[in-house]
Amino acid sequence: MSGGFRDGARDAGRRRRRGRGEQAVVPDAEFASYYGRPVLKRPEWKPLDVAGYLFLGGLAGASSLLAAGADVTARPALARTAKLGAAGAIALSLAALVHDLGRPARFLLMLRVFKPTSPMSMGSWLLAGYAPLTMAAAAAEVSGRYRTAGAAATAGAAALGPAVATYTAVLISDTAVPSWHEGYREMPYVFAGSGATAAAGLALAAVEPAQTGPARRTAVLGAVLELGALRLMRRNMGQAAEAYEEDRPRAWLRAAEVLTAGGAALAAGGAALAAGAAGRGRVLTALAGTALLAGSAALRLGVFHAGVVSAEDPRYTVVPQRDRLTARSRTGEP
């Protein structure tokens, strides 16, 4: 029916998406749109604030686990770094969240209601419980006093930490943004792994190698979980996966893969070296830690930008929905 726009919009989409001679995951589908304009509104979140919030939440949550483990296994330097890291990261993430509000002065209204249908409401309550615990744990660590209270706060933060690291996946998946929503099954695992590599990275960068054995193993396990779940997510999300192939998200994700895999490999290999030459081992593990931190941040930016791309291009909204309707009419459902 609608000749001109259908073809025009399709051609524009094709021009934007291809660039480096890659193969499309799904063959081009002809689709109609209103002069190529997006159906959805572009997410209004600022990339640095929100990707930073996702990254810092993962770093904090997983650091709380390392802190508790380090306390239990008597690794004081690891415990100190993890506790300070968790408190610092969550404080920064709260700052990023408030900064991203259209009305920052009204941030306390986040706690006006308790609303299970809103991941942001649940996250606010979670952080309202978690952030003070990390601060208390860090304060007890630094002051060296109130050890019992500090141990309780450390344990409490470790109990909430995994939820802090993974709820952010629900936060972005619970939107109409195709490349976020369609990944809701695997995204929490991607974020869990990414949080683990970030926390391990901080520990490796800041703690002497003699105490970072658990951090090294966490880095390797986290990298496997993160990169494996990411691959699975992109394979299972249908056409929405193509947004992850577009220029900006792809560059960030490529960087994330290289930094995370490289950092984890270096962390594992660094252990062997550290046994021989202590000085060189220290430099290598610090380098591994920095790469892991950077890799986790790059992953969040890649995921963020993929979502933005999928909201800006109507084909990500129209084509899967049209396919769904066609399939339904074939099976005779309403």
Next chain:
Amino acid sequence: MTDDIARAAGHTDPPPRMGFFTDTSVCIGCKACEVACKEWNAIPEDGLELTGMSYDNTQGLGASTWRHVAFVEQRTPPPGAAHGGAPDDVDVFDAARNLTGSPGGGEVRWLMASDVCKHCTHAACLDVCPTGSLFRTEFGSVVVQEDICNGCGYCVSACPYGVIERRPEDGRAWKCTLCYDRLGVGMEPACAKSCPTESIQFGPLEELRERAAGRLAQLHAAGAGDARLYGEDPRDGVGGDGAFFLLLDEPEVYGLPPDPVVTTRDLPGMWRHAAAAAVSLAALAVAGFAGRPR
């Protein structure tokens, strides 16, 4: 059933659910609705730009545009012919000759449609709002309380229709209120009041659905086989719209999603996966410490 949403939201003894039926087959693109809406709701200017794409310079719904008249100029392909090229390729003189000359040639037609917030039965914006600023009124509509909104922007990404938006100079989210203030005193919304062709019809949703079914049958009988209702089915992905439409082409031609689904439908699954992932993360850390002593 779906019209009981006001009661479900805590209103005791609510009035019938009110809504819009926008019959685009009689829309003449006059934009009186856009103007009336802006005037009544005192909405600020939303950019004075010429798009060059059509007579539509409003472009779409947004924080400061609560009614938007879409304008689609299309050429139906001659029977058996391929689709026409991009708009740039059209030679208007050729097109004009084809119109009068060849008996089997394509036809030019204009589609006009006044878009608005759908006031969904299952409203994603309302579900995800963390402050409770968005709420369900006694009329079944969805309204932002501007004194509570803290501008988190979650509703913007959650809306499957791309309706609600943050106003940059203000920081808060805004959208159609179904003229909540006018409804309160028994008046109809400004856009419906101003519509000269009764393309925008306001009333109890139940009644509008009957009226729409009648109009659809009438159009089908008159040979307009492409006429279809959009958003009237309570079994769709958003539980049916409080503002639904009669369209003459596929929804996406008007910039509407063909099969929108409220994102929170999958929320229980999302929480389950997040919980399992949280357990995995804890297990992963335990495994990290369980290894060798170093």
